[in-house]
Structures are given as structure tokens and as C-alpha cells.
Amino acid sequence: MAPYTTIPLSPAELSYLHTSLSQTPPIRPDGRSPTQFRPLVAETDILPSTNGSARICFPDGTEAIVGVKAEVERSKQENNGSTSEVHLKRDRRMEQQNEDMEDRDANEGKGREGWVELAIEIPGMRDDDALPIFLSAMLTEALLADQGLKDALYINTRFHWRLYIDILLLSLPLSYPLPLLSQTTHLALLSTRLPALVSEQDEDPLFNDDWEASTYLYPKSNPSQTAQRKPPITLLVMAVGETILFDPSADELAVADAVVALSVTQSTAGLKLIALRTIDPPSRLTSGGIPNALNTTPVAAGAQQTALSSNEALKLRENDQGRSVWRPPRGGVKRVVLSRMIKAVVEEDGVGGEVMQGLANVET
Amino acid sequence: MPLDTSTYSLAHLRLDGRRWNELRRLSASISTSGSADGSSYLEQGNTKILCTITGPQEQKQGGARRESNEAKVEVEINVAAFSGVDRKRRARGDRRSVEMQHTIATAFQGVLFTHLYPHSTVVITLHVLSQDGSLLACCLNAATLALIDAGIPMSDYVSACTVASSPTSSEGDGVDATDPLLDLNGVEEQELAFLTIGTSGEEGKVLVLVMETRCRVERLEGMMAVGLEGCGRIRGMLDGVVREHGGKVLEARVG
Numbered sequence: 001m002a003p004y005t006t007i008p009l010s011p012a013e014l015s016y017l018h019t020s021l022s023q024t025p026p027i028r029p030d031g032r033s034p035t036q037f038r039p040l041v042a043e044t045d046i047l048p049s050t051n052g053s054a055r056i057c058f059p060d061g062t063e064a065i066v067g068v069k070a071e072v073e074r075s076k077q078e079n080n081g082s083t084s085e086v087h088l089k090r091d092r093r094m095e096q097q098n099e100d101m102e103d104r105d106a107n108e109g110k111g112r113e114g115w116v117e118l119a120i121e122i123p124g125m126r127d128d129d130a131l132p133i134f135l136s137a138m139l140t141e142a143l144l145a146d147q148g149l150k151d152a153l154y155i156n157t158r159f160h161w162r163l164y165i166d167i168l169l170l171s172l173p174l175s176y177p178l179p180l181l182s183q184t185t186h187l188a189l190l191s192t193r194l195p196a197l198v199s200e201q202d203e204d205p206l207f208n209d210d211w212e213a214s215t216y217l218y219p220k221s222n223p224s225q226t227a228q229r230k231p232p233i234t235l236l237v238m239a240v241g242e243t244i245l246f247d248p249s250a251d252e253l254a255v256a257d258a259v260v261a262l263s264v265t266q267s268t269a270g271l272k273l274i275a276l277r278t279i280d281p282p283s284r285l286t287s288g289g290i291p292n293a294l295n296t297t298p299v300a301a302g303a304q305q306t307a308l309s310s311n312e313a314l315k316l317r318e319n320d321q322g323r324s325v326w327r328p329p330r331g332g333v334k335r336v337v338l339s340r341m342i343k344a345v346v347e348e349d350g351v352g353g354e355v356m357q358g359l360a361n362v363e364t
Numbered sequence: 365m366p367l368d369t370s371t372y373s374l375a376h377l378r379l380d381g382r383r384w385n386e387l388r389r390l391s392a393s394i395s396t397s398g399s400a401d402g403s404s405y406l407e408q409g410n411t412k413i414l415c416t417i418t419g420p421q422e423q424k425q426g427g428a429r430r431e432s433n434e435a436k437v438e439v440e441i442n443v444a445a446f447s448g449v450d451r452k453r454r455a456r457g458d459r460r461s462v463e464m465q466h467t468i469a470t471a472f473q474g475v476l477f478t479h480l481y482p483h484s485t486v487v488i489t490l491h492v493l494s495q496d497g498s499l500l501a502c503c504l505n506a507a508t509l510a511l512i513d514a515g516i517p518m519s520d521y522v523s524a525c526t527v528a529s530s531p532t533s534s535e536g537d538g539v540d541a542t543d544p545l546l547d548l549n550g551v552e553e554q555e556l557a558f559l560t561i562g563t564s565g566e567e568g569k570v571l572v573l574v575m576e577t578r579c580r581v582e583r584l585e586g587m588m589a590v591g592l593e594g595c596g597r598i599r600g601m602l603d604g605v606v607r608e609h610g611g612k613v614l615e616a617r618v619g
Contacts, residue, residue, distance in 0.1 A: 047412070047446065048494070049410070049446065049447070049448070049494050049496075050446045053446070057397075059398075060399070061397065061398035061399025061400075062399060063399075065444075065491075067444060067446030067447075069445075069446050071450070071451060121442065123442070164446070164451045166445040166446050166451070166453075168491065170414065171397060171399040171416070172399070
């Protein structure tokens with residue numbers, strides 16, 4: 001079992017945490033507001049042998065490094081003769097715009113999903129364990145939702161770039177590692193550069209030796225350009241009753257009623273939700289406390305102990321409904337709460353935009 | 365070709381501008397990771413290694429219980445797929461990694477005071493972020509720093525470096541015309557015959573000596589002499605890093 005699922009908290013502590021988080025406003029163990037993130041250390045371009053790299057450290061000690069490498073690969077020949085379309089789209093008007101914009105319009109729809117490969121390494125886990133596979137599937141799905149990325153990897157009809165994203169989690173996963181890995185990948189992709197193409201059309205690709213001439217995979221903002229592509233980001237959001245909390249720490253996850261992973265990306269009209277996945281909260285693995293009525297230890301000498309049958313004991317627990325003692329949460333999450341979560345992330349000055357802005361500032 | 369006779373004999377400078385006995389830029393820091401018992405990050409030229417230590421901890425339950433009065437040192441080397449020039453995913457149990465892991469584990473088994481921690485295990489995890497020659501040597505240096513950060517007592521630093529037998533792969537010139545080269549980078553390692561030497565202590569007790577290529581036996585003594593001197597210099601640098609960190613910790617405590 002992953003380390004983050006072993007929770008060293010007693011039922012009393014869990015009940016206390018749950019109650020404090022259910023207040024309005026919620027009282028978090030470290031005093032943060034519901035939308036406040038923990039401070040992190042981030043750096044980019046740390047590995048000179050990669051096309052792009054980034055490292056993020058969270059304050060609880062978890063650390064991740066992502067390296068992005070690109071290699072030229074021969075494309076499988078497809079039967080639809082699309083070369084004529086390429087010539088038609090090369091309009092003189094387009095040449096005045098940003099060079100990337102021109103390539104993108106000419107290459108629209110040419111990218112393929114198989115050109116992006118993502119691999120996650122978590123120490124202490126084999127490559128075929130559930131966690132690395134699940135995480136890599138979630139991150140890849142969010143990345144490939146953007147056709148612009150795949151199109152940026154197109155060179156000509158015979159060759160394309162193959163993008164390898166290798167994620168290294170450097171410490172044992174003390175809390176669910178998804179947001180850390182997603183933010184580090186986002187940062188690494190922002191700093192990824194591909195060599196500038198010098199050859200024309202369908203000849204063998206030839207690139208400019210000067211690294212300064214290389215182009216960014218996700219181009220920087222241009223005042224004349226309105227749409228700026230950005231890599232996606234996946235945030236972890238948890239719900240306790242009606243309260244929603246962002247960037248939950250391991251303690252808070254231990255008492256969550258529901259945990260959701262939201263993937264968002266930048267589009268022309270602000271942020272767009274790509275995927276929403278529910279995560280099994282570790283609170284389901286905790287054991288419930290024992291109500292006083294079921295307490296079988298003798299309290300005082302001479303007190304009568306009536307042993308309850310198993311049916312009666314069960315009925316007593318069910319009626320208690322976790323009010324007097326801690327009980328692992330059951331059931332799903334209300335739709336109203338889900339829609340509030342989505343809105344909080346995607347809205348104009350929402351959490352998603354704040355995180356993206358924060359990561360973009362690491363670059364400059 | 366990189367190290368053919370003509371260019372070297374002109375100014376006796378290697379491709380990166382170093383002379384025969386110059387080390388690459390070595391920079392290291394310890395206590396880089398908060399969650400591990402001990403950690404360090406070491407860069408020797410473009411070879412970058414991150415090391416974390418967990419332990420001494422209880423023996424794992426699986427398998428036969430080891431009856432011993434000493435701690436066991438286990439090493440895990442994790443070479444990142446983006447570390448080389450080409451992207452290559454290495455399988456976990458491949459022969460080279462297993463051999464390096466065994467070499468490092470044996471070296472530290474002799475240096476650490478394992479009798480202080482019976483029935484326990486010390487796990488050294490090395491993450492190779494970038495490879496450019498002298499991999500085994502850098503792993504040993506990084507592991508030394510991380511073990512010191514973890515507070516596991518050891519008899520002395522283990523410092524290691526690589527030495528090549530001569531600047532050219534051809535032995536055309538006379539034996540006396542060429543010097544052994546110290547601290548090889550990736551390109552030089554592929555071209556020349558070299559050995560990795562790891563020593564401990566000021567007097568230079570040799571703990572690790574690995575050579576996978578071949579050279580004439582009369583050159584060995586010269587190579588080892590250069591290697592011992594290089595290891596001594598690296599030991600001084602590692603010591604400097606530890607003292608600097610210690611100074612910072614002391615200042616933070618005492619103010």
C-alpha cells in the first residue's frame with residue numbers, strides 16, 4: 001500500500017479534524033484559507049541535457065523532477081494525400097503573423113497522440129503498480145486533450161518530433177502526489193524548447209545549430225496574439241460536507257468526504273475543464289471509533305455489563321451516524337458541491353488561473 | 365576525433381580546456397531533501413547525482429531473517445531516462461547497475477560503523493539526473509556526503525575519481541611521452557582505457573578499484589598515483605562542503 005494511505009491518527013483526532021474543517025469558515029490545521037496554497041520551491045532549466053526540465057519541492061518534503069526530451073522520428077505514411085492542403089494554407093497574410101501561428105494553422109489536425117510519451121518513476125514502487133499507471137494515464141489524458149501540442153510536434157509528412165516526458169518522484173509519496181507531478185510537468189513543458197527548423201517542406205529535417213534560435217513548445221505570450229497555449233494543470237480538491245478546500249495536506253485528506261482531481265487548460269475564452277476524476281479518499285481506510293454504549297471494558301466494580309447481540313450493536317452504530325464518534329465517510333459527493341468546485345477553479349479570478357500565473361512567474 | 369595526438373600534443377589541453385591533472389568543477393550541497401534521513405546533491409562537471417538515505421531502519425520482513433550483529437548497506441541506483449544524450453529507459457535490474465550497486469554497498473559496508481546498528485538496514489538511493497562520465501566515482505562521493513548528513517558514523521570520507529591511462533587510444537608514441545588523465549568526462553570515457561579509484565582516509569587507503577577496459581600493466585602504477593592524488597583533493601572539497609553546512613547550522617542555532 002502506498003505510504004500516504006497509512007494514517008497514524010486516532011478516531012478522536014480524526015473526529016476533531018473533521019469538525020474543525022466543517023465549520024464556517026473552516027479551521028485548517030495550518031490556519032490557511034480554503035483557497036490558499038502552501039508555499040513551494042520551484043526552478044526550471046536545471047538539466048542542460050534535456051529540452052526542458054523543472055523541479056518543485058513541497059514543504060512537506062516531497063520533491064519531483066521532470067525532464068522533457070524530444071527526438072525526431074519517422075512518421076508512418078498515411079493514405080490521405082494531405083500535401084496539397086498544406087500549400088493552399090500558406091497564405092501571404094499568414095506570413096505577417098507569428099511564425100508559430102503559421103505553422104499551427106498549416107499543421108492543424110496533423111498531430112498524433114502516439115507522439116507524446118509520459119513515464120512516472122516512484123521510488124519503492126514497481127512500474128506496473130497501480131499508482132504510477134493511474135497517475136500517468138491521468139496526466140497523459142490531460143496533455144493530449146490539447147490538439148495544439150500534438151500539432152507543434154509535426155515537422156513534415158515524413159518526420160515528426162517524439163516527446164518523452166519523464167517524471168521522477170524523488171521522495172516517498174507522503175501525500176497523494178498528483179498535484180505535485182502535474183505542476184512540475186507544467187513547469188517543465190513551459191521551459192521546453194525545440195530546435196528551429198531550417199529545411200523546407202518534405203526534405204530530411206535540418207535544424208539550426210544555434211540553441212538561441214530554438215522555439216518554445218508553448219510559445220510565450222505575444223502582445224498581438226490573443227490565444228496563448230499553456231500546458232494543463234491538475235488540482236486536487238477535497239470536500240468536507242459543504243466546505244471545499246484546495247491543496248489539502250495529508251491530515252486533511254485523512255478526513256475528506258470526497259476528493260476530486262480537476263484538470264484544466266488555457267483556451268481562447270479563459271480556463272477550460274478537461275477532466276474531472278474522483279479519487280478514493282484515504283479516509284475510507286480509517287477505522288471508526290467505538291461508541292460508549294458498545295464499550296465492553298468494565299468501568300467500575302459491580303457495574304452491570306449487558307452484552308449486546310451483533311444486530312443490536314450494528315443498529316446502534318447506524319443510528320449514531322458518526323455523531324458521537326468518528327466513522328469513515330460513506331457515499332458520494334453532492335452535485336452542488338461538485339459544481340461549486342468546478343466554478344471555483346475555472347472562473348475569471350479563480351484558483352486555476354492563480355496557480356497558472358504563479359507557475360508562469362517562475363520562468364521570468 | 366576528440367583526443368587524437370595532434371591536438372593534444374600542441375598545447376596539452378583536453379577538449380574542455382583542462383590539463384592532464386585538473387579536476388572538473390565540483391559543487392555539492394548536503395541536506396537537500398527534507399523528508400529523507402540524509403540527502404546530498406553532487407555535480408562533477410555535467411554529471412549530476414542526487415542521493416538520499418533511509419536508515420538505519422528495521423529489517424524488512426520478507427525472506428529469511430538475517431542473523432547478524434551489523435547493519436546491512438543496500439544500494440539502489442536509479443538512472444533517469446533523460447540523463448544521457450539519447451533518451452533511454454533502463455530496466456531496473458540490468459547488469460551494469462547491479463554491479464555498481466554491489467561495488468558501492470561493499471565499499472560502505474567496510475567504512476560505516478555498522479556494529480552500532482545490529483539487525484538494521486541502511487538504504488542508499490542514488491538518482492542519476494545527468495551523466496557525463498565518472499558515474500561510479502560521483503555516486504561514491506554523493507553517497508559519502510549523504511551518509512554524513514544522515515549522521516551515520518563512519519571512519520572517514522570515501523572519495524573517488526577516474527583516471528585514464530593516456531590521452532590517446534593508440535600506443536604509438538613511447539611510454540614516457542604521455543601522462544595519465546584525471547577525471548574523465550563522457551566523451552573521454554568512451555575513447556580511452558580508464559579506471560575508477562575510491563579511497564578513504566588521509567593516507568589514501570584504497571577501497572574501490574574498478575577497471576573495465578584494458579591497458580598495459582606498467583602504466584597502472586602511474587595511473588594509481590595520479591588517482592590517489594585526485595582522491596585526496598576531492599576529499600578536501602567534500603570536507604569543505606560539510607564544514608560549510610555545519611557552520612550554517614551552528615549559526616542558525618546560536619544566532
